Amino acid sequence: MGALIKTTNGGADWTVSQTNTTTPILKVKSFNGQTVIASGYDGLILRSVDYGETFTQIISGVGNGFDLWGLEIVNDTLGWACGATTLLKTTDAGESWQIVNIPGYTGNLWWIDFLNVQYGFVAADGKVLKTTDGGINWEIIQAGDSVPLYCIDVIDSLHIAAAGYGGTNYSAKNLYSSDGGNNWIVGDTLTTESVNCIQFINPDTGYVLMTNSPARKTTNRGQEWTTIGGINDNYELQLLEKNKGYSVGTQLKINKTADGYENWKRLITNDNFSDVFFTSENKGFAISSYGFSNPSGLYKTLDGGINWEKVVGAPDGTTLLFLDSLTGFIGTSQINKTTNGGINWYIPNGGQGGAGKIFFIDETIGWAIRSNVIYKTTDRGENWFVQFTAPSSITFNSIHFIDSLYGWTANFGGRPYKTTNGGTNWVQQTNLDIWLSKDVLFNGQLKGFLLESNKLYQTTNGGLTFNLIPEITGYSVAGKFRHFNDSTIFITGYRTFRSLDAGDTWIDFPELSGTKITGVSLLGKGFGYATGDLGLILKYNDTSVPVELTSFTSSVNENDVILSWQTATEINNQGFQIERRETKNERSEEWNAIGFVSGNGTTTETQSYSFIDKNLEAGKYQYRLKQMDYDGKFEYSKTTEVEIGTPNKFSLEQNYPNPFNPSTSISWHSPISGWQKIKLYNALGEEVETILNEYLESGFHSKLYIANSTLPSGVYFYKLTIGGTSQVRKMLLTK
Known part of the structure; x- marks a missing residue:
């Protein structure tokens, strides 16, 4: 709060102005562009003389509880502000303000509009206040019933439009005067939502903005109103010459029209993003899913998050996952799949049930959860089948598999579930007193985590017992894990934490405190992207990470496995211990060290490494690198899996x-x-x-x-x- 953003190119780009306040700002106005005045809660008045780059706070003469809702800058020196039982005037371009008393009226003053220096109106509680002598004297005129008028537009000296309160069983109040405000005609029925702004472009044609409703247009002075698209739940409208106009509202809504006020374009992406996934350093996707006043859908970037465009025809959703650069999934009320990098999407067989989270253990086997149902696929998500249905009191929030056999759930309404046979059977863990888990993550058969809204639990014995982690407990973290490898783990929400040692210790990001992070996509242990509400997209780049591994691949040559990897930079790198584990009967064995490759100490140049694991028997093998520093610190890479097949001839x-x-x-x-x-x-x-x-x-x-x-x-x-x-x-x- 207390923020102002500025554009100098018609809304194509925006910058944040320095206000040095956390008090909410309600209005901002300028007559010449250089001197800018803003008003807000608790009598706040800000002034800028450098085209809105920086602001200083001005003493208004009113304090806490006296919010300034209306602001009018008449010329280079004259201005007005109004609010809770308050009317203020400046004659020195906002450097000082004086309280103006209106004899006979002590109610709220909601909006102020002047036609010129002398002639102006204030929208008030069931009344309008009119001056013809620059505010020396005010006439109090009853306007319709006693409910408030929140906005007023002085079209010319005779024609004035006003609107305001709406409520249960009460159509939003809208009035029109053709005789300078002396008499008022009640307009046509609107919704029961309040009117936040009214503005006319001529005596006949005007527009209103309402809370939780689309904008409306009239061509007969309010006797009839029709809906116009493109602007919903907005608070103020600025209609300019040459058919141009802007509207603003809550949650970073800024819209622009340039073709006669009928079609509006959003200038700022203000979706409430729920997830993000990058398939490479430059190509990524962000997904949003809800809100009447906030658009939803899929967005794509091809330049590392600098520019984003909405993917036409793509579904919205709550979860996003890609298996590779082409094959991806969106989970919402149904499962959607793409096989061409997000260009086209379709619902695969069995995907109509939807998904709150999608998890794949490899490129073919995956699971999805929604409500109290677990779905499974064994063919890259082309076909999904119901694997398990829990009691209706259960709501699954997350699912995680250690390998193709061992898996866990996080859920509301009951204790977590565990499977040891790939999901054929799920057993509720009645030994655990955890009822509201939001996410689950395991680093192997023994070590794992369960996350509640403000608690983190850890097990080191395969889930027999879970203990609270005091570093996290007590914080509202919303409940999502994201991990790059076995050691680098993030917890996101209204607080964001990171562990670089498989969850033994956690580091807080205080600069993100109070910022809701809804999704994280990690491309390296020190590099990734995050999303949040109101179009928030953050780039994570930790330059303190000692070794930046950019690739780790495996290939098979008969019964040999060739491992190759590259680093972008290295600091104090002793080398890489190569570790292998075999998957027998679909169960992963323990990791074993099979070799060591020396590092290059400290370097900023790209380094390439390789290792050959020779003479292996047929089977599936997983590999990982244990990067080791000279000071004893270490970091695990992602795992890579290969299969040595059986020879087809002697x-x-x-x-x-x-x-x-x-x-x-x-x-x-x-x-x-x-x-x-x-x-x-x-x-x-x-x-x-x-x-x-x-x-x-x-x-x-x-x-x-x-x-x-x-x-x-x-x-x-x-x-x-x-x-x-x-x-x-x-x-x-x-x-």
Whole structure:
């Protein structure tokens, strides 16, 4: 509050003026553009002499409880302000103000409008006040019934329009005078909402703005009103020459017309954004979902959030998720899917049930929740089916899976649910005294978090018990987790917190206190975007992050996995520990360190790294990097997953190295499981020894052979036999 924004190019761009106040501002006016006056609550008057760049507070002579609702600047020096039983006048361009008394009237003064220095009107409680001598004398005229008139427009010396109160079983008051305000005619029926502003462009044609309603237009002095589109729930209208005009309202509503006041364009995106997702550093989406007076829909940026455009034809929603640059989802009263980067959207099979949150454990398997129902997909969201229906007293708020088997819910109306078989069965955790959870996040089988509106719970034993985290408890955080990797976690809401150590400690962002953050999209542990109400979009860039990992990818070459990654900058980087875990029977095992790659200390240049994990058996594997500083600090990367497939044919590879002394590696591919034998023969075909005789699973295999010290140099043959299939290769031993 206490904010003023300014444009110098017709509303294309806006800047914030320095007001140095938190008191709400109600009106702002200027006669010449250089001297700008603003008024507000508790007798607030602000003055600027530099075209609205900076403002100083002026003593008004009235204080707390005397709000100044009306403001009129007549010329370079003369101005008026009115409000709660108060009328003020300035004759020195707003440097000083004097209280003006009106004998016989002690009520509220809602709006003031002057035709010239001498002739003016004030809208009051059931009356209008009229002056013809510059405010020396005021005539009190009854205007219709006794309910207030909130606004008045002096069209010319004879024609005046006024409007105001609306309420239950009471159509908004609107009046018209054709004899200089002496007599008033009641206008046609409007809604029961109050009229905030009335303005005419000629004696016949005028407009009104109302609370919670579209604007209305008359062409016969208020005897009939018709609805016009484009401006809803606005408070003030400024109609200019050449068919141009502006309207403003609550929640950053600013609209402009340039074609005769019939079509209005929004100048500021003031959607209440509910989520955000970036598919790259430059391309991202923000979604909004609700509000009569606030538009809703999907917005897209291609330049890192500098410019946003609304995606025509896209649905609105509460949750937003992309699997890659092309495939994405919007959740609202139905699930919507795109396969072309957000250009077109459709409802997939089973998506009619809707989604409050959508979660994918990989590129194919995902879940969605809405009300008391959990939906699942196994084909990238093309088909959804109901997996679980809880009692009607339950409202699911969030869902999170650790792997394809283990998952948790956060919900109102009962304790959280847990599954250990991919959602086939859900069991309510009756051992937990947590009834109003809003979000859930796990970093593995044991460590996880549940979030309530003002409480954070942590478990380190797989959910058997949860303990309160005192750093968060007591703050209204609204309840959303966002995580970049296992260690970097954000909690957003009316307070925003961050952890860089998997939730062991939390850091507050005091500059965001009281600002509702509804969505976060992290592209790196120190880089991302956030959204909030009233079109709020923030960019997060933490330059203190020591190592900025820009990519981490994996690929498969037969039974080897190639890991590649890049960094943009490094500070004090000792290196990267490579960690792997295998997924067996759809359950993730523990992480194991399998290698280390040295870092480059401190550098601002792009660095590229790679690591090859060799000779793996068939199966699914997950990898992550543990970036380690010289001072002992560490940070985990996102995980990447690969699958080593089963060979489709039998193959015995050439040993390496060859020739060899004294050791060599023998590799082979086996499409079946069974007893596998490797025997060594000399050049005469005589068996020398058995190198391998084991039962092995199908897959890619390798055996290190070390020649017996008594074995002479020469040509040898090694033969692999699996079932009824055999293959032979030649090797050369040199001493």
